[in-house]
Amino acid sequence: MTRTPRIPARARALAATLVVPALLLAACSSGGTTSGTSAAATTTADTADATPGGTLRFALGASPSGVDPQQVGSNVSIYIARQLADSLTDQDLTTGEIVPWLAESWEVSDDLTTFTFHLRDDVTFSDGTPLTATTVKANFDALTGELGATAPLAASYLAGYAGTTVVDEHTATVAFDAPNAQFLQATSTVSLAILSDATAAVDPNERLQGKVVGSGPFVLESYTQDQGAVVTRRDGYAWPSGLGENDGEAYLDKIQFTVVPESGVRAGGLASDQFDAVGDVLPQDVAQVEGAGGSVLTRTNPGVTFVLQPNVSAAPLDDVAVRQALNLAIDRQQLVDTVLSDAFEPATSVLASTTPGYTDLSDDLALDAAAAASLLDDAGWVAGADGIRAKDGEKLSIDVVYAPLFTGSQAVLELVQQQLRAVGIDLVLRQVTPADQQALLDSGDYDTYYYNVTRADADILRPQFASTGRNINHREADDVLDPLLADQLAAADPAKRADLVAQAQQEIVDQALAIPLFELAQSIGVAGDVHGVTFDASSRLLFHDAWIEQD
């Protein structure tokens, strides 16, 4: 019916191919450059020089789905919602450690079923009401009640919720039916941000449209769907987590978020001083941003990397040898060098390198076309006249279902297609809408499923890979991976949990239940006079430290 105007992916890929060498050259000549890690994740946060005041104009790459921290899931929505609300805990970006925020301290029972939070006593919401243990209970009760239907992430973090007990005014105990090792990290996420008592009772739709009251460093002034939002500084804000530099009120008077769907318009707008910062800078726009004196901040999203996840219930991917051949035939470095930019990193595990609990499996995921070919030979797949292997008259042809949510996806998959063809595997690209992708997933009518998920906790492996989860693999329950994924959720000892998670990643790669490709990165363009825009542990933006040089 209607289509978003887009530069065709092929042209974009071409543009990227042309631009990337130039970028690499630039990087070499400018000396040390960091990529993909937290070192590049912040502008100069020299808060000593911070000048308060001013409005930061931010161009969002897509339309937010709303501004309720607990209900939204997309990056652009969280960029706005995160500024409005605080969470019980915060997560250190570099170490993954959970640190105090609204809760000054907490105790976790040995069996990981009860979590007691001691709240700060000086926190108020922007409507003037204080934060109490009752507020925490009201929030979690609502999320496990009717609100849960429209807050899927929060509801999944609270799975097995048995209830919250108000111990005293500032102490709340959250209990679960079963051990829940991921819950503490979950309390640091925007999905479990704490909103005012009154907000917990508001209709979910009205909350999405802006009826949310949080305790964050900014307060929502206005929100217009498909257009943007304005947030203003919260006067008297004094309870940041301490992970940032600023320990008081935000420096900026206002942040004005505008939805600008075309990437070229975002970059041009930044270069011509119509924006101070822009989201989703594409590889071909980096030169324009840097040419105008700006910089591009990048950080790898934690969670499951972009993967091809095979459906093992049908031929030919029911054969583990074929799946392993896929893993060996892909040159991940080439994906990053050729069609992405140096903001991105090749996958070295099924988890991204910024995920706490990530284990480096780069040796298992290195390119070895000869080994791939010999695995396929041994499995009886013989090369035909057209170079594609066949067995018993069946061609070695597999499809990949993907939704073009990330702009570089098609170019990446076209290159993967070439790489696989080199070892005699035919990859068929099936582009679908996000809507159809979900329907296909349910039907199981695919060979591989292409996606990624962001989460700064290794427990994300459980919903994606356990046979009792989404079961994208369409596999039977087993006695290796399923127990590993279940046990890590019950492991109270962090070292033991890390070990279980490492084993799970190894098992997934050994069985080739995922063909990891590359790590997604956020790429934010910032003008030269803007400082202190930072990422949180989930690679979402924070503006509490941000300031603009005043003339």
Next chain:
Amino acid sequence: MTTYVLRRVAAALVVLLAAFTVTFVVLYLLPSDPASIMLDAGTGGGGVDPAQAEALRDRLGLDQSPFQQYLQALGNAATGDLGTSFASGAPVATLIGQALPETARLTGFALLLAVVGGLGLASSASWTRSSRLRGLLLALPPLGVAVPTFWVGLVLLQLLSFRLPVFPAVGNQGFASLVLPAVTLAIPLSATIAQVLAQGMRAAWAAPYVETALAKGATRTRVQLRHVTRNAALPALTLLGVIVGNLLAGAVVVETVFSRQGFGRLVQSAVTSQDIPVVLGLVLVAALVFVVVNLLVDLAYPLLDPRTGPHLARKAA
């Protein structure tokens, strides 16, 4: 005349009902499920718990049979209640009410530019005696139709917003923000209008009444304005209904490139997220606009050309 109008109104209602029904059926034939789409968006692509999807379907009323839902939606629409958006929870009437004035401003200004541009181009080409100039002018419309709208938009932005900061690149604030999008939208339309007008004018110049007028001593300019343009305007006026449709379709592209709030952006986001109530509401409003414009065009015919009274139109209908 009254019967004629009544008859046209009845026909318009049939068109609206048909548009509503066809859209509903098409949306239901899609294999995807709006509840899953919403939940998947809510997890940032992290996947959907079937039990949650079921709960959400109940909430949205998607658990009823399609026929029940159809009757419900139709009944509500007939009483002016377009329901609430699945994705945002905002009333559909509010969403459309916010978007429509913005798009009306954009398309209204673009239409004005297109008519002035098309008329000017065709008249100049038909009036001039220089065959070289005429050739040059007549080569412009095919070019205007052929270049992709979003490309024109990006080039205009590059030149008049990023290089020379004359107009703002995005937004709905004030007249300055309206210029570039309206020009972008007007270019293909003025080209279409110019093509149709130029053809009509060429035919008119060859007509006997032109010869008569010239023989009576009228100047070329007077003949062009008084006789040729008026006669050539009729086929162009017929096009107006189609042009309004094109304007709405073009708004989807232009509003995206220029990050403007409006009807087109709403269409794009509602279709992507399969937001059934919003899509239905948008289709109804678009069909209504289309029907009203065509009715106005039919009623305007006799004003321009006394030969086409309602009695003739009735025969044609």
